[in-house]
Amino acid sequence: MSVLEIRGLNKHFGAVHVSRDISLSVPEGQCHALIGPNGAGKTTLIHQISGVLRPDAGEIVLAGRNITASAIWQRAQAGLGRTFQLTSILPSFSVLENVALGAQAKDGSSFRFFRPAARERTLNDTAMTTLERLNMAERAHVPAADLSHGERRLLELAIALAGAPRFLLLDEPMAGLGRVESAMLTDILADLRRSIPMLLVEHDMDAIFRLADTVSVLVNGQVVAQGTPDEVRNDPAARAAYLGDSKT
Amino acid sequence: MMRVDRSFLVMGLVFALLLAAPFVLPLIGQAYLLNLLIKAMLLAIAAISLDLLIGQGGMLSLGHAAFVAIGAYAAAIGLDSGIENILVLLLIALAVSGLYALVTGALALRTSGIYFLMITLAFGQMTYFTLTSLAPYGGDDGLTLWSLATLFGSDVVQSGGHLYIVILLTLLVTWWGVHRLSNSRFGRVLRAARDNPERTEIIGFSVFRYRLTAYVIAGMIAAVAGLLTVQQAEFVSPALATWQRSGDLLVVVVLGGLGTRNGALFGAFFLVIVEEVLGSFMHEWRLLYGPLLVLMALYARGGLSHLLLPAPKVSDPAKSGAAKTGAHLVNTEQAT
Numbered sequence A: 001m002s003v004l005e006i007r008g009l010n011k012h013f014g015a016v017h018v019s020r021d022i023s024l025s026v027p028e029g030q031c032h033a034l035i036g037p038n039g040a041g042k043t044t045l046i047h048q049i050s051g052v053l054r055p056d057a058g059e060i061v062l063a064g065r066n067i068t069a070s071a072i073w074q075r076a077q078a079g080l081g082r083t084f085q086l087t088s089i090l091p092s093f094s095v096l097e098n099v100a101l102g103a104q105a106k107d108g109s110s111f112r113f114f115r116p117a118a119r120e121r122t123l124n125d126t127a128m129t130t131l132e133r134l135n136m137a138e139r140a141h142v143p144a145a146d147l148s149h150g151e152r153r154l155l156e157l158a159i160a161l162a163g164a165p166r167f168l169l170l171d172e173p174m175a176g177l178g179r180v181e182s183a184m185l186t187d188i189l190a191d192l193r194r195s196i197p198m199l200l201v202e203h204d205m206d207a208i209f210r211l212a213d214t215v216s217v218l219v220n221g222q223v224v225a226q227g228t229p230d231e232v233r234n235d236p237a238a239r240a241a242y243l244g245d246s247k248t
Numbered sequence B: 001m002m003r004v005d006r007s008f009l010v011m012g013l014v015f016a017l018l019l020a021a022p023f024v025l026p027l028i029g030q031a032y033l034l035n036l037l038i039k040a041m042l043l044a045i046a047a048i049s050l051d052l053l054i055g056q057g058g059m060l061s062l063g064h065a066a067f068v069a070i071g072a073y074a075a076a077i078g079l080d081s082g083i084e085n086i087l088v089l090l091l092i093a094l095a096v097s098g099l100y101a102l103v104t105g106a107l108a109l110r111t112s113g114i115y116f117l118m119i120t121l122a123f124g125q126m127t128y129f130t131l132t133s134l135a136p137y138g139g140d141d142g143l144t145l146w147s148l149a150t151l152f153g154s155d156v157v158q159s160g161g162h163l164y165i166v167i168l169l170t171l172l173v174t175w176w177g178v179h180r181l182s183n184s185r186f187g188r189v190l191r192a193a194r195d196n197p198e199r200t201e202i203i204g205f206s207v208f209r210y211r212l213t214a215y216v217i218a219g220m221i222a223a224v225a226g227l228l229t230v231q232q233a234e235f236v237s238p239a240l241a242t243w244q245r246s247g248d249l250l251v252v253v254v255l256g257g258l259g260t261r262n263g264a265l266f267g268a269f270f271l272v273i274v275e276e277v278l279g280s281f282m283h284e285w286r287l288l289y290g291p292l293l294v295l296m297a298l299y300a301r302g303g304l305s306h307l308l309l310p311a312p313k314v315s316d317p318a319k320s321g322a323a324k325t326g327a328h329l330v331n332t333e334q335a336t
């Protein structure tokens, strides 16, 4: 059974048709990569899945539950974790508190008004374990505003992971990272994908070929090719539309 | 890590001074100053609640005085209809203000930034005009109360008894309660939503519900200040709900330092003292008050609390967030 299933998704921005009948499904334990040129509609698709934008038509099903009409936070509660193309963290919080907030979202009610959250062991432990997993433990007490760009990208992933998501939406997690950082993040995602299925938007082809089980090529809002990385690499339509004009 | 929280030390000191005042001031023939302190404490209670909205929640309200007025009128109307027990009046004031906050907040929180400010201002004005039209309770002129609330028949909660101490205790409980709340899970979500509402929602929190809850809590605290105002002034009038009163509260909070533990407290005492000192030697004291605010805004960013207690380098999340709040509010206004 697939964890995320999208059926016939359509979205217009005025006259522009940014999502054309998009259907895809991601089974347990798999990484589905979404590639395509700038402006193809990748982020718009992620926005629709996470609830930031509503599709004009189509359905989104997460772990058997139709979430097409759910609010953003309800989708997160249903197990959807996501990161943003433009890093989005809480700069005035410490790194640990950023991640602890992610843990807090899935650890019972947050309508608790009295006990200091910063002293909640379970939240801090979850946050710390998550940071260790991303090799960021020693940065735990730094204000998030002081992190480097690469560290912020990792922090965003940490926030999402601390909520123990059933599914991850990653919008260009490698964007702006150096080669070393990229390689490290690729390793981390390679470890994660068997336990948390993911939809990965990425331009870094090395990462795609290493991580993806399935690749969808999006051009002008439409999926023009879908298959294993090798199939897509050899697909004439995909090459013409996208791979052809990239440097590889 | 052992670190004594300075804001606790400061509050402890302020509390000790306030506690000593009713014993010391009469000895040196300055008992009339107690009324001034009561005024400042009542203002501080309302300002602490407003800071919960603005400093912690990023909700810039310009209608907060309406809640003080609602608390005061709930008590006054209760008294007028023969309810004397202050605990019953308290429950009524909390219920009415809470319900009012729930309804107006649910509408106002569909917006943010400058639009939120406009809507809260509009609700404040509606409250004001509604109160002026309450003919049985004095309309424009307000209502003088011939009997005040008692605690099961005892006058401890009146000026003749220990109203000063009751107000001081209420201030302390408010300060401590809001402090705990700011550091709780709830407060953390509220601050996260202030800094980055989209992120907070994506993490899995309904920003609307958290903000609305904070709005209701803040409104209820302000209403308590209103109830105690009645005990002190023995009089209510729609003037309590004017937007100038809301503006004063806003000034207190910003002057004191947004989102800082003691800012609202400092701000309230500062305003009352400045008003008294300037007012004592010139009638048009507001002529000086304006430029003073301008200077404070230009040179005392972070407010009095920042001037008196410069932030330590290792930042406390609740405080470090506050420093950014001003900027955040501006951003929200521009973005929306």
Ligand SMILES: Nc1ncnc2c1ncn2[C@@H]1O[C@H](COP(=O)(O)OP(=O)(O)OP(=O)(O)O)[C@@H](O)[C@H]1O
Binding pocket: A013, A016, A018, A036, A037, A038, A039, A040, A041, A042, A043, A044, A045, A085
């Ligand atoms: N809110 C919006 N209103 C109108 N048009 C929009 C909006 N957001 C995006 N678009 C347009 O929709 C198209 C798809 O944008 P989208 O951001 O989804 O592309 P993308 O595939 O993520 O591109 P990139 O690789 O640059 O991130 C673009 O032409 C963009 O200009």
Ligand SMILES: [Mg+2]
Binding pocket: A042, A043, A044, A085
């Ligand atoms: Mg994009």
